[in-house]
Amino acid sequence: MVPALRAAYNAAFTQEKFDSYLHDLNSKYQPLQFRMAETPVFVPKDFSRKIFDACESIVDVILQPGFKEQTDRAIPENYAVKNENSYPHFIAFDFGICENAEGILEPQLIEMQGFPSLFAYEVFLDDVYDKHFKIPEHYSSYLGGLNRETYLSLLRKIILGNEQPENVILLEIFPQQQKTNIDFYCTEEYLDVKMVCVTELIKKGQQLYYLNKGKETLIKRIYNRIIFDELQQQAPEVRDKAKILFDELEVEWVTHPNWFYRISKFTLPLIQHPNIPETRYLNEITTIPSDLENYVLKPLFSFAGQGVVIDVTRADIQQIPDPENWILQKKVNYAAVIKTPDEPAKSEIRIFYFWEDGAPRPRPSNNLARLSKGKMIGVRFNKDKTWTGGSFALFEQ
Structure with missing residues (x-):
């Protein structure tokens, strides 16, 4: 994407340096449950402008009167959760690095979700990467004018709202067993928000509690990481326990589960943009x-x-x-544009958008990237291949 940076990075890369980087990523919390790619993606300004223009066009659609009515059918029957708010706190936009008919590189939207991503882990990843490889001058993984401190401050403000950390939980299904558990450990450290399994919830009337150091503690706000579809794949006792989430509850959701469906593949036919298929x-x-x-x-x-x-x-x-x-x-035609020691890799970039209470629009904040040499992006298409897996993008500022 940025030839000079790519050439310099590849020339300076050593397996020993990468192994040291992996050691630090794997040793502080729990070992990563996914493969880390050997490189970030370097993104020039002209390419990023196209990404953000597409993102803003989608935000325009979400802000249109009647958007909720248009997307009510997106929420599967019996999956609707009560007390939905008027906007999603978090949106993730996935773009492929593609090639158009003229052979020009351009982003193309692959998918989007009104749902959190690896928001806290990306801070840790950025820190460790900079220690071992050094982030080039005038490049950053943080977006929208944010830096490490302001990004964490905004994330904390959105997740905690006006509540104390002990009254806010990260809710998941057996969080320690999830492939993304590294993000939950990072969230606990950076925000002091505890991960809680849905099976550990205690319901009293319309209120929820959890055990915090052995003490029943009131839950006022839920940072939701449950994909509700996955509840249906759980054992009967887990599904039965999770039924309380569909009751009338005195709790605020971040992001409310209904937005996972409203902003999804379902929304794509409602949007027309050159960088949206x-x-x-x-x-x-x-x-x-x-x-x-x-x-x-x-x-x-x-x-x-x-x-x-x-x-x-x-x-x-x-x-x-x-x-x-x-x-x-x-x-879309993914471009094998990331030069590696053997065959070039394809890439997807996920853009994080944060929507602060009271703000008229969400704003870009950070990103992650995935590299692939297979037919599709994903672990099962990249077995025994190097320079593939999870990473992040560094955007020219």
């Missing part, structure tokens, strides 16, 4: 495109890439019994 609800397509090789078929209510049909055929479309729950999306 053409997307249509399958049930609204009257004529199946003749060039299906240029499309991908995605279920609306399946996550983490499950159920996606990459090589779409007419038969795939015709046999779908519920086309209202699927989208047909124009394929």
Whole structure:
């Protein structure tokens, strides 16, 4: 992406330096549950401007009157949680680094979520990376004019609101067992917000409590990390315990679970932008495109890439019994643009947006990146490959 920085980084890279970097990442909390890539992604200003223009166009749609009515159907039956607020505290936008028909690199939106990401871990990652490799001058992982201190201050303000840390929890399903548990440990350290499993909640009337050092402590605010779809894959006793989350509760959510569905694949057909692939609800397509090789078929209510049909055929479309729950999306051409010691890598960049109470709009704050040499981004497509996995992007300021 930035040839001079890429050449200098690759020339200076050593396995010993990378191993030392990994040691620090793995030794402070718990070992990482995912592979770390050997490099960050260097992003020039002209490319980042296109990313943020696309993000802001999506925010414009979210702010339009009637957005909630348009997206009510996005919330699966029996998944709606009460006391939804008027906006999502957090949004994550995933962009692929792609190549257009003219061979020019451009970002293309892959997915988005009204849901948190690895917000605290990225601070730790940035710190450790800078210790071992040094972040180039005029580049930063922090966005929107933020730095380490102001980023953490904003994150703390949004998650805690007006409450004390002991009255705020990070809620997950068996958090210590999650692949993203490194972020939960970082959250505990930076914000003093404890991770709590849904099975540990105590309900009294409309109030929730948890045991904090053996003492029942009132929960006033939930930093939600539960993907509610995943509750249905749990043992019956876990599902039964989680039913209390659908009751009328005296608690504030950050971000409210309903926004996970409202800002998702479901929203893509509502947006038109050069850096957002053409997307249509399958049930609204009257004529199946003749060039299906240029499309991908995605279920609306399946996550983490499950159920996606990459090589779409007419038969795939015709046999779908519920086309209202699927989208047909124009394929994007990922560019193998990250030079590595062997084959070049592809990349996706996730942009974090934070929405502070009382602010008219959310703002960009930080990012993460993933590198791949497989057909798709993800661990199962990159077995036995190096210079792939989790990372972050450094944006020219």
